[in-house]
Amino acid sequence: MKDFFRNLTYDKRYDENSFIGILLDYLEWSDEEYLKLENDLIYILKKYKNKPLPKKLMRGLVWILNGNLYTHGTGICKVKKKYKNIKQNKYFTPISEPTIEDRLRKLKTLILCIAYNDDTFFYRDFLYSYDKK
Secondary structure (H helix, E strand, O other): OHHHHHOOOOOOOOOOOOHHHHHHHHOEEEHHHHHHHHHHHHHHHHHOOOOOOOHHHHHHHHHHHHHHHHHHOOOOOEEEOOOOOEEEOOOOOOOOOOOHHHHHHHHHHHHHHHHOOOHHHHHOOOOEEEOOO
16 A cells, blocks of 8 residues: 555655655646556555544545645646556547546545445446556
């Protein structure tokens, strides 16, 4: 879970080159760094299924949502370091690439699923996914 803590500015493991660091400093969404964070968030969701979430993890989730995504928003962000293997969902109209809002919707859903101990994240249809091949 090192990438989760790399994204928390109040934690000693914070890295300014993490997803949140790049978002805060440069107003850029890095798919490469986001994927690292997403992998840790999925790990947390699986590990704590039907278990109480430790306070330090809940605090981090709330901080990512409130401290960054809701406060700063993504209206002025640009996507940089795009992941090369983005796979579009075949049930949606094809698009050239997912927008910031599409990316943010997926992140918010994942964080809320962790907070509410809800594994429906794995059964939801998002506009895109990362093909990890």
